[in-house]
Amino acid sequence: MTSIENIKRRCEANAKSHGYFLTPDPEFLQNLFEGLKENEERYGYGACPCRLASGNFEWDRDIICPCDYRDADIEEFGQCYCALYVNKDVFDGIKPMEPIPERRPQAKVDQAMGKTTKSISTSSETAETSDTNRKLYYCKICGYVAFREEAPLKCPICQAKQEMFGEIVFNIGIKAR
Amino acid sequence: MTSIENIKRRCEANAKSHGYFLTPDPEFLQNLFEGLKENEERYGYGACPCRLASGNFEWDRDIICPCDYRDADIEEFGQCYCALYVNKDVFDGIKPMEPIPERRPQAKVDQAMGKTTKSISTSSETAETSDTNRKLYYCKICGYVAFREEAPLKCPICQAKQEMFGEIVFNIGIKAR
Amino acid sequence: MTSIENIKRRCEANAKSHGYFLTPDPEFLQNLFEGLKENEERYGYGACPCRLASGNFEWDRDIICPCDYRDADIEEFGQCYCALYVNKDVFDGIKPMEPIPERRPQAKVDQAMGKTTKSISTSSETAETSDTNRKLYYCKICGYVAFREEAPLKCPICQAKQEMFGEIVFNIGIKAR
Numbered sequence: 001m002t003s004i005e006n007i008k009r010r011c012e013a014n015a016k017s018h019g020y021f022l023t024p025d026p027e028f029l030q031n032l033f034e035g036l037k038e039n040e041e042r043y044g045y046g047a048c049p050c051r052l053a054s055g056n057f058e059w060d061r062d063i064i065c066p067c068d069y070r071d072a073d074i075e076e077f078g079q080c081y082c083a084l085y086v087n088k089d090v091f092d093g094i095k096p097m098e099p100i101p102e103r104r105p106q107a108k109v110d111q112a113m114g115k116t117t118k119s120i121s122t123s124s125e126t127a128e129t130s131d132t133n134r135k136l137y138y139c140k141i142c143g144y145v146a147f148r149e150e151a152p153l154k155c156p157i158c159q160a161k162q163e164m165f166g167e168i169v170f171n172i173g174i175k176a177r
Numbered sequence: 178m179t180s181i182e183n184i185k186r187r188c189e190a191n192a193k194s195h196g197y198f199l200t201p202d203p204e205f206l207q208n209l210f211e212g213l214k215e216n217e218e219r220y221g222y223g224a225c226p227c228r229l230a231s232g233n234f235e236w237d238r239d240i241i242c243p244c245d246y247r248d249a250d251i252e253e254f255g256q257c258y259c260a261l262y263v264n265k266d267v268f269d270g271i272k273p274m275e276p277i278p279e280r281r282p283q284a285k286v287d288q289a290m291g292k293t294t295k296s297i298s299t300s301s302e303t304a305e306t307s308d309t310n311r312k313l314y315y316c317k318i319c320g321y322v323a324f325r326e327e328a329p330l331k332c333p334i335c336q337a338k339q340e341m342f343g344e345i346v347f348n349i350g351i352k353a354r
Numbered sequence: 355m356t357s358i359e360n361i362k363r364r365c366e367a368n369a370k371s372h373g374y375f376l377t378p379d380p381e382f383l384q385n386l387f388e389g390l391k392e393n394e395e396r397y398g399y400g401a402c403p404c405r406l407a408s409g410n411f412e413w414d415r416d417i418i419c420p421c422d423y424r425d426a427d428i429e430e431f432g433q434c435y436c437a438l439y440v441n442k443d444v445f446d447g448i449k450p451m452e453p454i455p456e457r458r459p460q461a462k463v464d465q466a467m468g469k470t471t472k473s474i475s476t477s478s479e480t481a482e483t484s485d486t487n488r489k490l491y492y493c494k495i496c497g498y499v500a501f502r503e504e505a506p507l508k509c510p511i512c513q514a515k516q517e518m519f520g521e522i523v524f525n526i527g528i529k530a531r
Contacts, residue, residue, distance in 0.1 A: 009441055010429060014513055016373025019193025045495075045518075057494075064495050066512060075187060087186060134492070136324075136499070136522075138311075140234075141222075141241050142333070143323035145313070147490075147522055148497035156496070156511045157333045158243060159191055164222075168313075168324055172349065172526065196370025252364060264363060313501075315488075317411075318399075318418050319510070320502035322490070334510045335420060336368055341399075345490075345501055349526065 002040050007033050014066060020074060021091035023083050032084045036065060050082040054112035062108060069103040072153040136168040179217050184210050191243060197251060198268035200260050209261045213242060227259040231289035239285060246280040249330040313345040356394050361387050365438065368420060374428060375445035377437050386438045390419060404436040408466035416462060423457040425508040490522040
């Protein structure tokens with residue numbers, strides 16, 4: 001079982017490795033760690049402690065912490081949706097922490113919420129098939145490659161925007177004489 | 178439009194996430210941010226503020242900041258070509274900031290410079306076709322995969338050198354009995 | 355030739371970029387840098403200074419520093435096998451540095467050790483062929499792609515565990531009417 005200590009260490013290392021900070025309020029931080037631990041125990045993965053997860057891995061994938069939206073939110077607002085991860089200005093109190101808009105597309109929220117009333121068997125089938133929707137995307141600037149349903153909002157290596165991603169297509173030709 | 182604030186935050190996060198620092202001279206730093214902003218507005222991408230960009234994305238790709246040469250330059254000289262990104266010794270003043278040799282191959286400089294006199298239509302065609310020159314490279318040490326025209330000078334994950342990269346080749350065989 | 359200074363800078367940048375620290379004992383640290391330098395000169399790659407390398411690149415690949423086991427060891431024990439890389443608790447002395455179990459599978463140790471008594475020609479052949487055992491793995495959470503013999507123990511981008519990795523399989527179908 002994952003301990004709070006483990007989660008704390010993982011979040012700290014992840015923040016540092018991306019140039020971020022953890023929220024400066026120690027009590028709030030402890031609550032977020034506990035939320036992550038609860039989700040890990042309940043779902044088997046650390047879904048975002050500030051959003052409602054469906055329990056279906058495929059449908060929650062974008063909100064597994066650090067979520068798909070974190071880097072774009074930190075760039076725009078100085079903090080992620082939860083304010084677990086913040087930038088230096090928010091950490092230093094120069095910029096106030098405040099509620100930010102939900103960047104997760106409504107369609108994903110609806111899918112996840114609809115899902116909670118469906119049977120497990122359906123969900124497994126969906127989980128199975130949805131992996132086939134992944135494509136190989138590459139960053140046109142640094143060449144970073146990711147296998148996802150959509151290109152990431154930001155390149156984790158060079159911070160390029162989503163528009164800078166292209167799809168890798170394999171052309172296999174057969175020539176007949 | 179990208180604000181100076183946004184560029185500052187992006188550079189700060191990128192420096193931290195790679196273990197680097199931004200140049201310690203605040204006035205010089207401000208000039209570099211303004212150069213990046215100007216390039217973003219002029220070209221649609223943040224070409225290096227210390228080099229002459231062509232305006233053709235494909236030909237400038239290697240000098241979009243952080244440029245392809247940064248990590249190798251910081252390892253060898255403690256700073257990138259611009260000195261926007263520096264290492265701890267340069268940041269602390271233990272090592273002086275100074276002009277460093279241009280690591281960008283002369284052929285790339287010539288291509289970009291020749292380009293500025295050509296018509297836009299030609300440039301789009303070139304941009305189109307040059308993407309087909311990309312290959313899948315992998316780091317033999319950590320397995321990192323990039324889709325580029327050449328292997329990166331350093332692996333962004335484990336810092337292995339370019340010589341440690343190999344090309345991924347797919348063998349598709351058809352057997353006839 | 356790689357200088358101690360170069361190795362120091364590389365390790366420092368790598369530690370920062372992953373949210374880690376270098377061991378706080380300066381004398382011990384210097385010994386580790388010297389061990390890395392010796393290995394780079396002897397083998398052409400910086401094999402772990404605390405393990406016995408075989409000299410065969412393919413067989414030592416998992417113990418080239420930073421080794422394949424570092425991130426998992428730091429998450430579990432706060433330090434890598436050598437204690438070259440440590441987390442904040444160990445760096446600050448809150449957690450003592452101590453010997454940790456070897457995470458490298460015994461089969462890999464045996465292979466590398468058996469190897470030292472074999473001839474170079476055999477080793478080159480093995481090195482040649484073992485690259486064909488690599489597969490494309492992807493992180494089911496963030497989409498990170500790596501070309502390796504096994505999925506990494508932790509995703510270098512989002513820190514997901516090895517179980518979260520899947521294999522990318524290309525289906526090329528030929529339909530006959």
